[in-house]
Amino acid sequence: xxxxxxxxxxxxxxxxxxxxxxxxxxxxxxxxxxxxxxxxxxxxxxxxxxxxxxxxxxxxxxxxxxxxxxxxxxxxxxxxxxxxxxxxxxxxxxxxxxxxxxxxxxxxxxxxxxxxxxxxxxxxxxxxxxxxxxxxxxxxxxxxxxxxxxxxxxxxxxxxxxxxxxxxxxxxxxxxxxxxxxxxxxxxxxxxxxxxxxxxxxxxxxxxxxxxxxxxxxxxxxxxxxxxxxxxxxxxxxxxxxxxxxxxxxxxxxxxxxxxxxxxxxxxxxxxxxxxxxxxxxxxxxxxxxxxxxxxxxxxxxxxxxxxxxxxxxxxxxxxxxxxxxxxxxxxxxxxxxxxxxxxxxxxxxxxxxxxxxxxxxxxxxxxxxxxxxxxxxxxxxxxxxxxxxxxxxxxxxxxxxxxxxxxxxxxxxxxxxxxxxxxxxxxxxxxxxxxxxxxxxxxxxxxxxxxxxxxxxxxx
Numbered sequence: 373x374x375x376x377x378x379x380x381x382x383x384x385x386x387x388x389x390x391x392x393x394x395x396x397x398x399x400x401x402x403x404x405x406x407x408x409x410x411x412x413x414x415x416x417x418x419x420x421x422x423x424x425x426x427x428x429x430x431x432x433x434x435x436x437x438x439x440x441x442x443x444x445x446x447x448x449x450x451x452x453x454x455x456x457x458x459x460x461x462x463x464x465x466x467x468x469x470x471x472x473x474x475x476x477x478x479x480x481x482x483x484x485x486x487x488x489x490x491x492x493x494x495x496x497x498x499x500x501x502x503x504x505x506x507x508x509x510x511x512x513x514x515x516x517x518x519x520x521x522x523x524x525x526x527x528x529x530x531x532x533x534x535x536x537x538x539x540x541x542x543x544x545x546x547x548x549x550x551x552x553x554x555x556x557x558x559x560x561x562x563x564x565x566x567x568x569x570x571x572x573x574x575x576x577x578x579x580x581x582x583x584x585x586x587x588x589x590x591x592x593x594x595x596x597x598x599x600x601x602x603x604x605x606x607x608x609x610x611x612x613x614x615x616x617x618x619x620x621x622x623x624x625x626x627x628x629x630x631x632x633x634x635x636x637x638x639x640x641x642x643x644x645x646x647x648x649x650x651x652x653x654x655x656x657x658x659x660x661x662x663x664x665x666x667x668x669x670x671x672x673x674x675x676x677x678x679x680x681x682x683x684x685x686x687x688x689x690x691x692x693x694x695x696x697x698x699x700x701x702x703x704x705x706x707x708x709x710x711x712x713x714x715x716x717x718x719x720x721x722x723x724x725x726x727x728x729x730x731x732x733x734x735x736x737x738x739x740x741x742x743x744x745x746x747x748x749x750x751x752x753x754x755x756x757x758x759x760x761x762x763x764x765x766x767x768x769x770x771x772x773x774x775x776x777x778x779x780x781x782x783x784x785x786x787x788x789x790x791x792x793x794x795x796x797x798x799x800x801x802x803x804x805x806x807x808x809x810x811x812x813x814x815x816x817x818x819x820x821x822x823x824x825x826x827x828x829x830x831x832x833x
Contacts, residue, residue: 377402377506380496380687383477383486386430394430394485399437404516405509406473406489407445409501414470416492419523420448422463424455424531425475426625427564427589430485434475438487439525442473446517448524452531454565454589456626457488458720459535464494465716466534476625479598482591495717496689536573539726542714544655546730551578553733558616558632560585560607562597564624566721573722577729583614599623599630599708601638608636618732618739620725627719628708631728633740642667642706646746648724649702651731652712653677658701661694663687664787665796665809666706672747685784686798692717706751752818755805756829764799764806767832771797774828795821797829 375384375393382402384394391398410421421442425431435451442449447470452463457474464472470492477484489497489505497505508514517523539545557579561567567587574582585607586594596603599621611619611632619632631639631647639647646669649660653674660674663686674681684694691711695703704711709719712727735742758764768786779789785798793812800807806829810822 377509378502380502380689381486381488383480383484385483386433386485394434396433396437399434399487400441401512402487402505402509403438403441403473404445404514405505406471406487407442407447408508408514409505410447410471411445413501414492416468416470418448418468418470419446420450420467420469420526422450422452422460422467422469422472422490423475424452424457424460424463424472426456427454427567427591428475428477428485428624429482429591431475431591434485438473438475443523443525444516445514446521446523448526451525451527453527453529454568455531456535456565456569456722458627458716458718458722459531459569461490461494461718462535462538462716463531464490464492466531474625478625479623479628481597482593493717495692498689498693532569532572535722536569536576538715539573539722540576542712542723542726544652544714544730545577545726546733547576547578549733550729553729553736555579555618555729555733556581556583556614556616558583558585558607558610558614558619559587560604560619560621561587561589561626562593562595562599562622562624563588563590564593564597564626565589566622566624566626569626569722570620570622570725573725577726579729583610583616585610593624597624599628600641604630604632604638607632608638611636618729620721622721626721629710629721629724629728630708631739633743634738635740637740639739639743641708642669642749642751643743643746644708644724644728645702645704645706645710646670646673647731647742648710648712648727649673650677650746651727651734652702653679656701659698661691661698661700661703663691663705664781664784665798665807667749667751668794668811669747669749670706683781688719690784748813749811750813750815750818751809751811752815752822754808754810754819754822754826755800756808756826757805758799762833767806767829768797768799770832771825771828793817793821795825797825
C-alpha cells in the first residue's frame with residue numbers, strides 16, 4: 373500500500389493499515405487538517421466547501437468519509453458528486469465557497485485515489501499552504517464541532533451544465549463555425565466522468581456525430597488511464613474505421629486533453645497547448661506560460677505572434693502563479709493541460725476542446741495538416757532510479773557545473789538550454805527517481821541527450 377503526502381494533496385492506494393494507504397482513518401485526518409486551515413485562513417463567510425469526485429470505484433466510499441468529516445468540522449458541504457476537476461474548481465467560485473476538495477488520482481490506475489485541495493478561488497493551494505495542512509495533520513491540530521454546530525450536506529448536480537454553459541459563453545468559442553464544419557468526432561473517456569460531460573459539450577457545440585469509447589462512468593478503466601500514445605491504440609483504430617475528423621481523449625478527471633489526427637496518428641500531447649495558444653494569440657495577443665519540461669514549440673509560436681513566453685517550475689500551481697505575474701492570456705502544461713484565464717485558472721479539457729474545434733473550423737484544415745504547421749520537436753522522458761544514499765542536490769549541482777557554458781535554469785531542478793535542444797533534470801515529488809526530459813528536432817537526438825545525462829549521473833554516483 374502507498375500513501376504520498378505532498379503540498380499538492382494526499383494521494384494513495386485504497387486500503388492498508390493506518391499511515392500506509394488512503395483509508396478512512398487517513399482521509400479523516402487530512403480532511404480535518406484542511407478544514408482547520410480553511411477556517412483559519414479563508415476570507416469567505418459562506419461556511420461552504422465544495423466536494424466533487426471522478427468515477428473511481430473507491431469514489432463513493434471516499435466521498436462519504438470526506439462529507440462526514442467536513443460536516444463534523446462544522447462546514448456545510450456542497451456535494452456535486454460526479455464532476456471533473458475543472459467543474460469542481462468552477463463550482464467553488466460560483467458558490468462563493470471557502471474551498472473545495474476534488475476526489476481524484478488523476479491519471480493513476482484504479483486502485484489509487486486522492487484528495488486535491490482548493491482555496492476559495494477554486495485554485496490549488498500553494499506550497500506554503502499545502503505544507504501548513506500537512507503540519508496540522510501531523511500534529512492532529514484540529515477540533516471537531518459540537519452537536520449544535522455540525523454542518524449539513526447540500527446536493528447540487530447542476531454544475532456539469534453550468535460548466536458547459538460557461539465554455540459556450542467564452543468569446544473565442546465559435547459555436548456557429550463548429551456547427552458549420554460538421555465535424556465527426558471520436559472520444560475516449562476512460563470510463564470516468566468525461567463520459568458524462570464530453571458528449572454533452574460536443575452536442576452543445578453543434579457536433580452531430582460522436583463515436584464513443586469507454587464513456588460509461590463505472591471506474592473500471594479499460595486501459596491505462598494516462599492519455600499518452602501507448603495507451604491510445606484503440607481510438608487510433610476507431611478514427612480510421614469511423615472516418616472521424618478528430619479524436620479527443622481525456623484522463624479520469626478531465627483536466628488533460630490528447631488529440632488524435634484523422635489518420636489515427638497522435639497530434640502530440642505537447643501540441644494540445646501549442647495549437648490552442650496559436651488560436652488564442654491570433655485573436656488576443658499576449659504572454660504565454662508553460663512549465664520547464666514543456667515543448668519549446670510554445671515559445672516559438674508565441675514569438676511568431678510577436679508576444680513573450682515565460683517558463684515556470686513544474687506543477688500547475690507554479691504555472692498559474694507565473695501566468696498571473698506575467699498577465700498571460702493562455703498557458704498550461706505540455707501534458708495536454710490548457711489553462712485559459714478568460715475561463716478560470718485551472719487545466720480544463722472542456723475549454724481545450726472548444727477552443728481547438730473553433731481553431732480547426734476556421735483553419736479549414738485536416739488535423740494532421742494543422743499539426744504540420746507547428747515547429748517539429750520530440751520529447752524523450754527518461755528517469756534514474758534513486759537509492760537512499762544518493763545526494764540528489766549534490767548531483768544536480770555537479771550537472772549544473774558540468775554544463776556551465778550553456779544557459780541554465782535552476783528554479784526547479786536543472787534545465788540546460790542548448791541552441792537547438794534542451795534537457796531538464798528534476799527530482800520527482802511522488803517517486804524515488806530523477807526525471808530526465810530532453811527535447812530535440814528528432815526523437816533519436818532527444819533520447820541520445822537523455823542517455824548522455826543518465827551516463828553522467830551514474831558516473832557521479
